[in-house]
Amino acid sequence: MPVEKAQRLLNLIIGLSSTRHRLTRDQIRDTIEGYEPLPYGADEEARRKADASFERMFERDKKQLRELGVPIETVEDPVHGDEIGYRIRPAEAAMPALDLTAAELAVVSIATDYWRGAVLGGDAHQTVMKLASSAEHGPRVELPFAALPAVANDAFGSLVEAVADRQTVRFEYSSVSSGAGTRTIDPWRVVLRAGIAYVIGFDRDREEPRTFRVQRIGGKVRPVGEPGAYAIPKDIPLGALAESGDVATARIALRPESAHALRRRGTPVGAEEGWELYDVDYAHADALVAEVLALAGGARIVAPAPLADAVIKAATAALEVERG
Structure with a gap:
């Protein structure tokens, strides 16, 4: 062999x-x-x-x-x-000994979560355990996006490998606009925005470039065909995921002693019925909605209305799925 x-x-x-x-x-x-x-x-x-x-x-x-x-x-x-x-x-x-601070080790730990279930997942976690045993101990470092669902999604590692191998993949995907179904794409790039993972590629069924949120992929990402089946374009259309200088402001209501990452980024503007109000700048609406949802009731968007509606719609859909 x-x-x-x-x-x-x-x-x-x-x-x-x-x-x-x-x-x-x-x-x-x-x-x-x-x-x-x-x-x-x-x-x-x-x-x-x-x-x-x-x-x-x-x-x-x-x-x-x-x-x-x-x-x-x-x-x-x-x-x-x-x-x-x-x-x-x-x-x-021999490589020199790695001397990681507590903050650096926390970042490495999050990186290994992206590869959980992938080819090097077990080796990566074992390496982090060895590093942790020798790293200096320090105060707890808060990483606001560490617990978002996309981080632990096994599809992430499979998609990164598919991009490297230039191999077409197929997966089950559900979205609000087009519902649930099977997607077959040539993945071009995996992008992280505020802790949310997206894959950009050529949708073979729709015959156009599309962007998919990795968190909405169901089941396994299955390779289709042989490696090297397509070429990745030099200019990949990032669309709304492009780094943008356009920043908007959302008013967010926070429960006391919660959502510390939002508090640090925002400006306090008062209180209302037991909620503390903050104005928070954001560049990507989807990422802000996901951050609020991840706080599980610790925050809600007051304005703008489309973002508030997006949070309610996503939370309602999640409850319906939970109830079956």
Whole structure:
């Protein structure tokens, strides 16, 4: 069974780091999993082709590892100078210890949540646990968007991988405007705005670029077809997700001792029937609505009316789904 390139590179690093002296090309070819040994009993032509194939692969791998900063040394035999070998000194290849503050560790922890359920999910969480055991202890750092549902959505990692592989995907999706149904898209880019994840791509059924909120994807994101099936355009239409200088202001009512992130961004403007009123600037209405919803009754939008209606509509829909 063929070995994936990433696994072959890792095997090469382990092999060159473990040798006491060096490994020659023949030894690398015979001992490192991922390289094909010379066919037994092959004729001269077959051997020549196999040698050429190995040389091309090994040169590409060696170049890529060096570009990644892996210090592969070329070592000549002290007796037979024409016999070249290779090795990696573990001390030179080791990364310096990471010294993360409590705030930095909190950000890394959120990043691992995006990959929960993805290929590296388990490894990522194990790494964060090791970092946490050695990080300095400090005051609790509040990250206002850490608990939003999009963060824990397994679809996020699958979509990022699909973008990297240029692979079409299919998933179940529901929205207020078009209802529930199956979408088949060529994903171009995954965008985060205020803790909310979106995927932008070409909708194959509607034959036009579309933007989908990852939180509204149901079930698994399934790859369709082969990798490399499409090209990502140079200019991706971000639409409302583009970084915009257009900022509006919303008046938001907050329960006492709640919604501290909104309080810090806003300006107090009074109180009304037990609610504390704040004017909060925002650039993306969808993100502000999601932030208010995530507070589960700790905040409500007073104005503008369309945002207030959007919160009520989303909360009502969620209750109907909960009741079945």
